[in-house]
Amino acid sequence: MDIAANAATVWIYVAAGAVAIVVIAAIVVFLTPLWDVVKRRIFGTEPEADVISLEGMLEEGGRPLSALVTVRKTIVDMAAEERVNTRKLLDYVIAQAWNLGASDVHFTPTADGMTLQLRIDGLLYDLAMFSREVMASALIRLKILSRLNPYKRDVPQDGRINVDVSQSLDVRISTLPTIHGEKAVLRFLSKAGRFLTLQDLGIDDWTLERYHGLITRPQGMVLVTGPTGSGKTTTLYSSLDAVKNRTASHLNIVTIEDPVEHELPFLNQTQVNEEVGLTFAKGLRSVLRQDPNVIMVGEIRDKETVEIAVHAGLTGHLIFSSVHAESSPGVFARLLNMGIEPYILASAVSCVLGQRLMRKLCPACREEVPPSNHEIEQLGKLGVTLDPDEGPFFRSSGCARCFDLGVHGRTGIFELLVVDDVVQEELVKEVRTKEMYRAAVERGMRPLIDDGFDRARQGVVSLEELLNVISSS
Numbered sequence: 001m002d003i004a005a006n007a008a009t010v011w012i013y014v015a016a017g018a019v020a021i022v023v024i025a026a027i028v029v030f031l032t033p034l035w036d037v038v039k040r041r042i043f044g045t046e047p048e049a050d051v052i053s054l055e056g057m058l059e060e061g062g063r064p065l066s067a068l069v070t071v072r073k074t075i076v077d078m079a080a081e082e083r084v085n086t087r088k089l090l091d092y093v094i095a096q097a098w099n100l101g102a103s104d105v106h107f108t109p110t111a112d113g114m115t116l117q118l119r120i121d122g123l124l125y126d127l128a129m130f131s132r133e134v135m136a137s138a139l140i141r142l143k144i145l146s147r148l149n150p151y152k153r154d155v156p157q158d159g160r161i162n163v164d165v166s167q168s169l170d171v172r173i174s175t176l177p178t179i180h181g182e183k184a185v186l187r188f189l190s191k192a193g194r195f196l197t198l199q200d201l202g203i204d205d206w207t208l209e210r211y212h213g214l215i216t217r218p219q220g221m222v223l224v225t226g227p228t229g230s231g232k233t234t235t236l237y238s239s240l241d242a243v244k245n246r247t248a249s250h251l252n253i254v255t256i257e258d259p260v261e262h263e264l265p266f267l268n269q270t271q272v273n274e275e276v277g278l279t280f281a282k283g284l285r286s287v288l289r290q291d292p293n294v295i296m297v298g299e300i301r302d303k304e305t306v307e308i309a310v311h312a313g314l315t316g317h318l319i320f321s322s323v324h325a326e327s328s329p330g331v332f333a334r335l336l337n338m339g340i341e342p343y344i345l346a347s348a349v350s351c352v353l354g355q356r357l358m359r360k361l362c363p364a365c366r367e368e369v370p371p372s373n374h375e376i377e378q379l380g381k382l383g384v385t386l387d388p389d390e391g392p393f394f395r396s397s398g399c400a401r402c403f404d405l406g407v408h409g410r411t412g413i414f415e416l417l418v419v420d421d422v423v424q425e426e427l428v429k430e431v432r433t434k435e436m437y438r439a440a441v442e443r444g445m446r447p448l449i450d451d452g453f454d455r456a457r458q459g460v461v462s463l464e465e466l467l468n469v470i471s472s473s
């Protein structure tokens with residue numbers, strides 16, 4: 001009797017316990033979203049971000065799944081479903097953007113909805129149009145993924161998204177209020193395997209050898225120039241990599257960047273942060289107190305920065321930087337305009353590397369074409385004389401391998417202005433940029449147009465691309 005009663009009591013306790021566990025679990029599940037809201041109200045924190053996993057969406061080795069047309073159709077179909085699965089849609093967009101080799105994904109609000117665009121090899125391609133509802137839920141998901149405040153729509157925000165592919169992938173997100181609503185841009189930054197050595201950039205052997213000689217000196221300034229998007233930062237990173245590999249001694253290599261575009265293990269990288277007063281100039285001053293050998297300043301755009309950089313370049317440091325100018329000698333005019341004395345510039349700068357990026361023809365669908373009269377005329381204006389029967393030259397109309405784009409990847413073209421005795425004299429005399437350019441070419445500088453024309457003759461790029469790149473800058 002007692003035993004039976006005890007057994008019954010035990011069973012009652014077990015049952016009560018089980019019910020209690022179920023009730024508590026239900027309350028926890030029910031309250032978790034509420035807890036996020038409460039936490040946000042009380043502590044101002046955001047819901048935990050999760051990670052996008054693209055593993056199942058990529059073929060082995062990251063090979064493309066399908067051509068641009070198919071990607072477009074799939075995205076349009078997904079966005080047109082009655083209940084749009086935003087998570088699935090965004091995962092697909094990001095996976096395909098990565099697959100297609102895009103550098104940026106733009107979510108651009110328009111008067112009626114949103115345009116989704118990809119930047120591939122420097123050009124923007126429209127992928128799809130979305131409704132306002134899809135746009136709104138996509139933005140919320142992107143902001144939660146990147147730990148941004150999803151409820152703030154009237155201020156710009158910057159963040160990161162963790163994307164899990166077979167390699168480390170750093171995706172930055174920035175949002176900006178526009179007249180039609182918030183615009184978001186995703187940027188793929190740290191792409192393992194996409195880091196390029198100087199040889200990979202497309203610098204011809206002769207120029208490369210001279211450049212190598214200049215960048216492995218213990219001091220001086222090495223400046224890279226070209227318009228926005230001409231690959232200056234990539235060249236700077238590749239140059240630092242070359243310095244590290246060519247110099248036997250252990251060097252303290254420090255960078256000040258805005259933004260840090262690639263995280264590289266052999267560098268000490270500092271991000272400019274204007275909000276807290278960490279400018280290029282201030283960062284550079286602090287770096288100089290830390291016993292550096294080599295310093296990379298992302299960009300020189302003000303007098304203070306150039307003054308400190310020049311001084312550092314004259315006192316035992318090797319300085320790398322970029323300056324926005326139209327031609328290699330144009331860099332000097334830009335720096336003189338900032339107020340630097342010509343004789344100081346003449347002794348500090350070792351060389352200026354001018355560059356542009358050109359989109360390479362897809363080798364799979366490339367076909368021979370004679371140069372058009374227009375192209376012959378335009379080339380003539382740039383100093384390249386061409387016979388109508390010279391060639392062959394090439395163009396591509398697109399195939400499945402190049403996602404119907406006709407182009408695949410990019411190559412750089414370069415001109416190297418070495419600051420020798422003659423350039424030093426010209427600088428001190430403040431010779432005009434055009435004359436300095438002519439004199440440099442006479443003494444052996446291969447101009448950008450010649451480097452690019454060689455690439456067209458080799459069938460790497462089209463004449464059309466060469467003329468676009470040279471005349472648009």
Ligand SMILES: [Zn+2]
Pocket residue numbers: 362363364365366396398399400401402403404406407
């Ligand atoms: Zn092709």
